[in-house]
Amino acid sequence: MDELLYNLKLQIIDALNLEDMTPEDIDDDAPLFGDGLGLDSIDALELIVILDKHYGIKLASPAQGKEVFKSINCIADYIRKNRSK
Amino acid sequence: MDGTISINGMGIVCAIGDDRQAVLDSLLRKESGIGPMQYLPSRHRDIPVGEVKMSTGQMKRLLGIADDVQVSRTSVMGALAVREALAQAGLDAASLAGKRVALISGTTVGVMDVTEQVYGKTEEGVEVPQGNECGRSTEEIAAFSGLGGASCCTICTACSSALNAIMLGCEMLKNDEADMVVAGGSEPLSRYHLNGFNSLMILDRQRCRPFDDSREGLNLGEGAAFVVLEKDAPEGLAYIGGYANRCDAFHQTATSKDGDGAFLAMRDALKMAGIGPEKIGYINAHGTGTPDNDASESAAFRRVFGDTIPDMSSTKSYTGHTTSASGAVETVICVLAMQNGFVPASLGWSRMIPGGFAPTMGRTGVCLDYVMCNSFGFGGNDSSMILCRKRPAPAPVPLRDAAQVRLVARRSVRSDEELSALKEFLSPMETRRMGKIMKASLLSAFLALRDRGLSCPDAIVTATSRGMLECSTLFLEDIAANDEQLLKPTLFMQSTHNTIGSAIAIRTGCHGYNITYSQGDRSLEWAVRDAAMRLRTGEARNVLVCAFDETLSGGRTAQFAAESRIYTLEES
Numbered sequence: 170m171d172e173l174l175y176n177l178k179l180q181i182i183d184a185l186n187l188e189d190m191t192p193e194d195i196d197d198d199a200p201l202f203g204d205g206l207g208l209d210s211i212d213a214l215e216l217i218v219i220l221d222k223h224y225g226i227k228l229a230s231p232a233q234g235k236e237v238f239k240s241i242n243c244i245a246d247y248i249r250k251n252r253s254k
Numbered sequence: 255m256d257g258t259i260s261i262n263g264m265g266i267v268c269a270i271g272d273d274r275q276a277v278l279d280s281l282l283r284k285e286s287g288i289g290p291m292q293y294l295p296s297r298h299r300d301i302p303v304g305e306v307k308m309s310t311g312q313m314k315r316l317l318g319i320a321d322d323v324q325v326s327r328t329s330v331m332g333a334l335a336v337r338e339a340l341a342q343a344g345l346d347a348a349s350l351a352g353k354r355v356a357l358i359s360g361t362t363v364g365v366m367d368v369t370e371q372v373y374g375k376t377e378e379g380v381e382v383p384q385g386n387e388c389g390r391s392t393e394e395i396a397a398f399s400g401l402g403g404a405s406c407c408t409i410c411t412a413c414s415s416a417l418n419a420i421m422l423g424c425e426m427l428k429n430d431e432a433d434m435v436v437a438g439g440s441e442p443l444s445r446y447h448l449n450g451f452n453s454l455m456i457l458d459r460q461r462c463r464p465f466d467d468s469r470e471g472l473n474l475g476e477g478a479a480f481v482v483l484e485k486d487a488p489e490g491l492a493y494i495g496g497y498a499n500r501c502d503a504f505h506q507t508a509t510s511k512d513g514d515g516a517f518l519a520m521r522d523a524l525k526m527a528g529i530g531p532e533k534i535g536y537i538n539a540h541g542t543g544t545p546d547n548d549a550s551e552s553a554a555f556r557r558v559f560g561d562t563i564p565d566m567s568s569t570k571s572y573t574g575h576t577t578s579a580s581g582a583v584e585t586v587i588c589v590l591a592m593q594n595g596f597v598p599a600s601l602g603w604s605r606m607i608p609g610g611f612a613p614t615m616g617r618t619g620v621c622l623d624y625v626m627c628n629s630f631g632f633g634g635n636d637s638s639m640i641l642c643r644k645r646p647a648p649a650p651v652p653l654r655d656a657a658q659v660r661l662v663a664r665r666s667v668r669s670d671e672e673l674s675a676l677k678e679f680l681s682p683m684e685t686r687r688m689g690k691i692m693k694a695s696l697l698s699a700f701l702a703l704r705d706r707g708l709s710c711p712d713a714i715v716t717a718t719s720r721g722m723l724e725c726s727t728l729f730l731e732d733i734a735a736n737d738e739q740l741l742k743p744t745l746f747m748q749s750t751h752n753t754i755g756s757a758i759a760i761r762t763g764c765h766g767y768n769i770t771y772s773q774g775d776r777s778l779e780w781a782v783r784d785a786a787m788r789l790r791t792g793e794a795r796n797v798l799v800c801a802f803d804e805t806l807s808g809g810r811t812a813q814f815a816a817e818s819r820i821y822t823l824e825e826s
Contacts, residue, residue: 218741
């Protein structure tokens with residue numbers, strides 16, 4: 170697994186308390202919200218904190234996160250294009 | 255003796271004034287009290303707030319409290335408001351002697367402002383439990399306002415706390431549990447909840463714009479307001495027409511799209527008042543200015559009122575969102591509006607939410623016979639109250655016999671081993687954020703309900719002395735360790751005392767009455783008393799009471815205990 174994807178999944182598992190999951194359990198392309206992994210609005214806020222803390226990316230609002238947080242691959246793409254650390 | 259409940263005294267301290275007259279003047283002049291932070295020691299100086307324009311020290315001096323006595327801002331603001339309310343009602347220690355007086359206060363911050371001043375500055379850290387003991391602030395308010403003999407009770411349903419406190423006062427008078435009630439709420443600004451709301455990304459960096467399409471969130475405010483409630487008084491400043499406390503049962507911090515809880519609260523308050531929606535002359539909306547609240551409250555308005563609504567405004571555009579105190583602050587504003595014949599303007603509005611409603615820009619020279627006051631809280635604890643200018647027609651509620659109240663199921667959970675049984679009821683995805691106290695409480699509730707053959711109770715009443723201790727401590731640690739930046743919303747969203755009551759509602763789909771008590775060792779006693787009142791008035795056929803508390807060691811849950819009980823009324 171790509172190092173960025175692997176680390177990102179570990180950060181998500183930790184921040185979202187997905188205790189019983191490993192990076193391998195999370196599909197790179199599956200939707201994170203709704204019918205996929207089933208995350209909610211608080212998880213979206215935690216993802217915003219992850220982007221800021223680990224990659225130096227600031228999102229202005231949860232609404233902006235809707236596009237970015239569609240799947241693990243979407244987040245990774247966004248990080249590659251916008252990271253400042 | 256028609257059982258009418260009247261408001262006979264009012265006191266208020268908030269960003270637009272230190273007393274009733276000052277608040278009235280600001281409303282009529284359309285002057286907001288929201289501005290740059292002056293008193294709260296936070297690094298977030300860029301966030302506008304609605305502060306009371308006095309330091310805690312200045313308020314202590316007004317109350318004659320010595321400088322070296324450590325007192326919460328919650329308590330001094332509350333005591334000032336209670337004093338003003340008692341004075342207007344013409345009450346003092348002599349006239350209260352021999353009466354059963356209750357002081358009911360809504361707060362969620364409690365004495366956290368004191369805790370956070372010293373937290374992390376000593377080697378051991380400071381005992382967070384202190385900060386979470388909301389009941390202590392109410393006892394201090396009683397002591398500093400000349401109500402030393404009152405029976406103290408504290409309601410913690412987040413931002414609807416104070417309105418629920420006033421409603422509880424009415425119920426106590428109707429059930430003959432008190433001769434006189436002083437009810438309201440007090441909430442100071444604290445770094446704790448400023449950072450909490452900031453982590454939820456719902457604080458506007460500009461002045462809030464309730465119901466405007468460009469709104470980006472709320473401005474936190476602070477304040478206290480209390481009203482003196484009496485039954486069968488010859489006359490009052492205003493009268494309580496009806497009220498309802500309902501639950502959205504949707505999500506801990508988000509609101510349902512159609513505003514289910516808000517709709518039910520408004521509908522049932524009108525029902526109790528015995529009037530149609532067309533009678534309402536003014537709605538004081540919850541109107542926080544967050545994208546979520548204003549959209550769902552608008553949807554709920556449409557369900558209750560149709561396509562045309564009465565004059566509606568959010569006075570949070572003046573005071574900021576005074577959170578747990580807001581229900582009382584806005585009740586006082588509603589009565590001032592009725593007494594003085596004006597509709598308070600909504601400030602900051604210019605563009606309609608698609609499909610929403612335009613708030614009023616204010617009117618004077620109007621006669622308001624009926625006013626609706628809305629107050630909604632985290633966990634979907636939604637309440638609405640109808641105030642009347644004239645004495646309403648008597649609507650006596652026959653009370654069932656107290657002797658018929660029965661405890662019919664009782665389950666407790668207090669060990670790690672027992673918690674594994676929660677798997678029967680919830681998936682790992684559902685329990686992933688839950689601490690032990692939440693798991694134990696939910697499990698005890700599910701087991702008690704199952705024993706009684708119920709899937710959903712009619713009403714939920716929870717009781718806790720110190721609330722979500724572990725979550726609160728972890729969030730305080732987060733604030734200290736990360737200098738108020740990039741904090742975990744997951745910790746804040748489940749740190750309010752009503753988290754468990756609303757979690758039970760969400761998991762069981764219970765949209766009925768939902769309340770949380772926090773009064774030290776007497777929390778459960780108050781909860782059981784409330785359950786009996788629900789059953790006696792017929793509001794509920796069964797009530798789930800859940801009491802919980804935990805102790806910490808090294809900031810983590812050490813011991814925990816949760817007990818759920820089901821009360822019903824024995825058929826005669």
